[in-house]
Amino acid sequence: MNDLSGTTPRKGSEAFSHLGRSVEAIRAELGIEPVPVEAIRDPAVYELEREKIFRRTWLKVATDWEIPEKGDYKVKELQVADTSVLIVRGKDGVVRAFHNVCTHRGNKVVPNSDFETFGKARANVVSCRFHGWVFSTDGPLRSVPMEEAFGKLDKACLGLREIACETWEGFIFINLADPPEQSLADFLGDFGKLFAGYPYAEATSAFRYSTVLECNWKVALYAFSEGYHVPTIHAGSLPGFSGVEHSDFKLIGPHASSTIYGLGMEAASSTAVFASRLVANDHHGPRPDLLPPGINPTGRQDFQFELPNIFPNFLIHLAAGCGYPGIAFFTHQFWPLDHGRTLWEGINYFRPARNAAERVAQMHTNALHRNAWLEDTATMEDTYQGIRAGVIDEMQLMDQEFLIRHAARNFDAHLAG
Amino acid sequence: MTDTVTLPGRFEDLAPLVATWARPTENARSKIRWSAGPEDFSDFYEVMLPRLPEILDYLATVPLEGMDEADTNLFCLAAAFAEAAPHHELYGGSADVPFSFSARRFVPGHGDVPSWETGRN
Numbered sequence: 001m002n003d004l005s006g007t008t009p010r011k012g013s014e015a016f017s018h019l020g021r022s023v024e025a026i027r028a029e030l031g032i033e034p035v036p037v038e039a040i041r042d043p044a045v046y047e048l049e050r051e052k053i054f055r056r057t058w059l060k061v062a063t064d065w066e067i068p069e070k071g072d073y074k075v076k077e078l079q080v081a082d083t084s085v086l087i088v089r090g091k092d093g094v095v096r097a098f099h100n101v102c103t104h105r106g107n108k109v110v111p112n113s114d115f116e117t118f119g120k121a122r123a124n125v126v127s128c129r130f131h132g133w134v135f136s137t138d139g140p141l142r143s144v145p146m147e148e149a150f151g152k153l154d155k156a157c158l159g160l161r162e163i164a165c166e167t168w169e170g171f172i173f174i175n176l177a178d179p180p181e182q183s184l185a186d187f188l189g190d191f192g193k194l195f196a197g198y199p200y201a202e203a204t205s206a207f208r209y210s211t212v213l214e215c216n217w218k219v220a221l222y223a224f225s226e227g228y229h230v231p232t233i234h235a236g237s238l239p240g241f242s243g244v245e246h247s248d249f250k251l252i253g254p255h256a257s258s259t260i261y262g263l264g265m266e267a268a269s270s271t272a273v274f275a276s277r278l279v280a281n282d283h284h285g286p287r288p289d290l291l292p293p294g295i296n297p298t299g300r301q302d303f304q305f306e307l308p309n310i311f312p313n314f315l316i317h318l319a320a321g322c323g324y325p326g327i328a329f330f331t332h333q334f335w336p337l338d339h340g341r342t343l344w345e346g347i348n349y350f351r352p353a354r355n356a357a358e359r360v361a362q363m364h365t366n367a368l369h370r371n372a373w374l375e376d377t378a379t380m381e382d383t384y385q386g387i388r389a390g391v392i393d394e395m396q397l398m399d400q401e402f403l404i405r406h407a408a409r410n411f412d413a414h415l416a417g
Numbered sequence: 418m419t420d421t422v423t424l425p426g427r428f429e430d431l432a433p434l435v436a437t438w439a440r441p442t443e444n445a446r447s448k449i450r451w452s453a454g455p456e457d458f459s460d461f462y463e464v465m466l467p468r469l470p471e472i473l474d475y476l477a478t479v480p481l482e483g484m485d486e487a488d489t490n491l492f493c494l495a496a497a498f499a500e501a502a503p504h505h506e507l508y509g510g511s512a513d514v515p516f517s518f519s520a521r522r523f524v525p526g527h528g529d530v531p532s533w534e535t536g537r538n
Contacts (some may be wrong), residue, residue: 153486205535208526236515237507270462270502273469277477352535356492357476357482363532364499371503374517 012293016194018250019297023399026249030405037387039411041047044338048415053312054080056177057414058187060314062087065204067095071121071137075100075112079343080336081176082347085163086110090138091124097165097174098139102128102201105159108350109135109397115210115335115343135160168192170201171316191255191310194294200317203328203349210345213377215384217313217336218411220344223380224332225309225403227260233379237372243302246400250294254414256406257308260323261300271325271368277361278326283351284358286321305329309403311410325365326350326358340384346373423487425475431494434464438492438501444528446497447520449528453501455510462505465498481533489533 013019039045048150061076084100086109102109107130110119125142127134134143139159147153164175166184169192173184185192213220223229227246230238248259267275278284288296288303295318296303305319315332317323328349335343348366353359386392395407422432438461440446465472472495479488508515 040424161423206527210524211522211528233516236517237503268503268506270466270469270498270506273466273473274499277473353481356446356479356488356495356533357473359481359501359535360492360495360532361473363496367500369505370523371514371517374514374523376518376522377518377523381519405447 007298009297010293010299013297016190016250016294016297017179017188017382018194018252019248019294021249021251023249026251026402027399029251030098030402030409031333034396035059035405036394037392039408039415040218040387041390043339045214045415049336049411050080050231052417053411053414054078054176054336056175056181057312058166058173058175058180058184059312060171060173060310061085061097062095062172063200064095064167064172064307065201066118067119073110073119073121073126073137075110075117075119076323077112077115078335079338082094083176084108085174086126086160087165087172087174088121088126088195092138094138095165095167095172096138097172098160099163101161102130102133104128104131104144108304109133109160118324135228142169154256169196169198188255188310189253191252191257191308192258194250194252195306195308195316195318197292198290198320198329200329201348205350205352205362206347207350207370208347209370209373210343211377212337213342213344213380214340215342215380216340216387217334217342218380218407219384219387220342220377220380221309221313221315221334221407222378222404223383224315224334225307225407226401227258227307227397228400229260229376229379233375234372237368237375245302246307248296249402251406254311254410255308256403257295257306258403259296259306260304261302262303262304264304264323271364274364275325276362277357278365279321283354284321284326284362288320288322290320291318293338307403309407312414324348326362327365327369330369342380344377346370422490424490425487428468428472428475428491429465431468431491435490435494437441437461438497439490440497441489441493441531441533442529443500443525443532446493446500447528449497450501450504451512451520453504453512455505458501458505458510461498461501465494466502469495469498481535484533492533 062074067089070091074121076085086098086100089095109128121137124137125134132145141158141279157392164180230244243263245261250257295306304323305317315336316330319327330348350362422435
């Protein structure tokens, strides 16, 4: 199913040596043995993951288009690393990340009300509400009320504590290691090249959902990492979805990718009317020509979306309008809150609607996809409970579950390192 | 109630549906949907589906910014139908997606933002 022989790959795809590998070759690399579930069940493994993965790896925390203007910021809670992160665009236009911690006594500089909070820094400063210490959006401590009463205060050393922050294709990543072991570009490697070039930043119209799941984060990640479940789990929301094929697996260092092909579903009557507003024009409709050349390299007409697994907790499903009507891409992210609790975030990205009809058509697509996510998330707490029951020690994985096998193997490798 | 609802001229007959279904935010529309029964979905569907092409043709001429009250009402009604139609077409009239996670536990980041505002993304 990964065979490229007899086809003419799209120009540029020849640069990717990961393409066109056979199932046999991937089986030979990853094995076909069952995979232990102990890494999901054991709280000690989670503690190791916090230390050896989440505190040392590049993590996507924001996008460029979430904080487009100088002074725009996002506060992201990272329970997995016991910190709150302030991502802010400085007056020089540069995005930086800081621990959201006042260097006075540790209070949060920017208070937040949820797992993530957006705001705008007035005059390019943020000030701690506890005692009014003022920091520039590029980090330095600018002023301290009653400074003379401290006797001695070296303000030059008391700026916000900066976190390594780099951007790829508009996605903003941080790395809590000081310094990181590698650059973001080196970390993403060929994956960054495979997915580069799509105009992600043009799809700024987002519908975002989140929920807290009572399960280990890898249960949620794995549930969204395979297409084997589509005909069963989605029998309700995607009736008649035919010819689902999850193939074209690419193993790219700690990352992996794959493709969902399919003939799509027979649209319900209302969907046909709504979708007609999105699929029949170049602004929202299928744009396979915009896909990077290594994605759908043979230009199959039944391409639905690319499904990668970006180490350790991020998925970008790149559709370019070819799958769900009008969806440019959608993302999932899985944030551990503790060993058995996970914050899931799912976001559908569209190009901005140009009129009210396009907007309601997007809302219909979004509702269908949200409802499919409700079907997906239905399994996760049950799966985790089942694993905790202790009656199975292994997952049995088939070929469409290669991404799970690959991810589990990478997690093991990082914990051993 | 329907006397106070304004709609663009040729859609004035839909005013009773506006009172029942049309709300500006996803959270408000979800609450209405969650308390609806099969007949509610069916009645809504039977009226709206035949009118949908005409409604969308009209809304295609309406910019999202600066909608007047009549256009806003029609937009909110179409939005409600966009979200409610699958319950009639796919879920047998159930307010819940069958065999699914609780929709009440899904938090839309945009849930309280009027749906014509694309807001922060």
